[in-house]
Amino acid sequence: MSLDAAAAASANEPAPIEISVLRGNPTEDELAALIAVVTEAYDAEVVGAVADDTPPASAWARAQREMRRPLSHGPGAWERYGR
Numbered sequence: 001m002s003l004d005a006a007a008a009a010s011a012n013e014p015a016p017i018e019i020s021v022l023r024g025n026p027t028e029d030e031l032a033a034l035i036a037v038v039t040e041a042y043d044a045e046v047v048g049a050v051a052d053d054t055p056p057a058s059a060w061a062r063a064q065r066e067m068r069r070p071l072s073h074g075p076g077a078w079e080r081y082g083r
Helices: 003-012 028-048
Strands: none
């Protein structure tokens, strides 16, 4: 197997999860229950973590872009311009 194939195979496999007990003495059943819950939550997050592949709309394509107000003309227009 080439290096590229090995790297691709390892990229598809999830990294092993390490759990350390810092306090207390959990039983084997308690540890098994913890591992089952954490694994299920991790698997659910992996399935839901899908990137959106659609490219963002350009500024020209966005219809939500605001138009500027029309310039006012007539007597006193320059006085109202900066307001």
